[in-house]
Amino acid sequence: GAVVSQHPSRVICKSGTSVKIECRSLDFQATTMFWYRQFPKQSLMLMATSNEGSKATYEQGVEKDKFLINHASLTLSTLTVTSAHPEDSSFYICSAMGRLFTEAFFGQGTRLTVV
Amino acid sequence: KQEVTQIPAALSVPEGENLVLNCSFTDSAIYNLQWFRQDPGKGLTSLLLIQSSQREQTSGRLNASLDKSSGRSTLYIAASQPGDSATYLCAKGSTLGRLYFGRGTQLTVWP
Numbered sequence: 001g002a003v004v005s006q007h008p009s010r011v012i013c014k015s016g017t018s019v020k021i022e023c024r025s026l027d028f029q030a031t032t033m034f035w036y037r038q039f040p041k042q043s044l045m046l047m048a049t050s051n052e053g054s055k056a057t058y059e060q061g062v063e064k065d066k067f068l069i070n071h072a073s074l075t076l077s078t079l080t081v082t083s084a085h086p087e088d089s090s091f092y093i094c095s096a097m098g099r100l101f102t103e104a105f106f107g108q109g110t111r112l113t114v115v
Numbered sequence: 116k117q118e119v120t121q122i123p124a125a126l127s128v129p130e131g132e133n134l135v136l137n138c139s140f141t142d143s144a145i146y147n148l149q150w151f152r153q154d155p156g157k158g159l160t161s162l163l164l165i166q167s168s169q170r171e172q173t174s175g176r177l178n179a180s181l182d183k184s185s186g187r188s189t190l191y192i193a194a195s196q197p198g199d200s201a202t203y204l205c206a207k208g209s210t211l212g213r214l215y216f217g218r219g220t221q222l223t224v225w226p
Contacts, residue, residue, distance in 0.1 A: 006158075034214070043204070043216040044214075049212075102147070102166065103149065103164050104212050106158055108157075109157070109159075
């Protein structure tokens with residue numbers, strides 16, 4: 001399968017600061033990337049869909065001004081959690097699809113802890 | 116609203132048993148159905164992908180079926196092993212590649 005790399009795998013930040021998570025497709029051009037969030041003992045919830053060169057589409061209930069998504073190239077999408085609070089502590093994971101793909105491939109995920 | 120339900124939430128069995136994990140979903144408009152494995156604190160490992168035009172897929176000891184009319188999928192694990200212990204997630208795929216996940220079945224296989 002295609003390879004998607006997510007960085008960092010773990011991050012701890014102070015409340016009120018911003019943190020950026022990167023999602024890269026290593027061996028294909030990702031026309032679409034997806035961002036998910038998973039709270040402890042909960043399922044993965046789709047946060048937003050981003051297409052290269054256009055604004056992300058956010059799922060209902062996800063604050064677009066808090067979770068900034070940039071998909072400026074065909075191999076990189078970033079999620080920035082702005083003014084992070086302890087309740088933002090979660091597991092964030094991305095997936096990416098190429099133009100002719102029938103499925104998306106997942107990164108390794110990022111464990112965010114806000115203290 | 117997309118809803119995916121997995122039953123049971125947890126399952127503990129002795130090694131060697133054959134298992135069936137269940138997944139049901141609302142909205143019959145489905146692009147594909149995917150089963151994943153998630154180990155504690157880790158990302159996702161894709162196990163099987165069933166396109167909407169297919170009825171089942173097999174990989175080794177795993178077999179997944181899809182019944183769109185009833186909105187159900189099952190994952191069958193044959194001859195379970197302790198290494199199969201993990202959380203198994205079912206996800207319904209939409210046309211645009213979005214996945215809607217169930218809460219998972221936490222499987223423990225003891226020797």
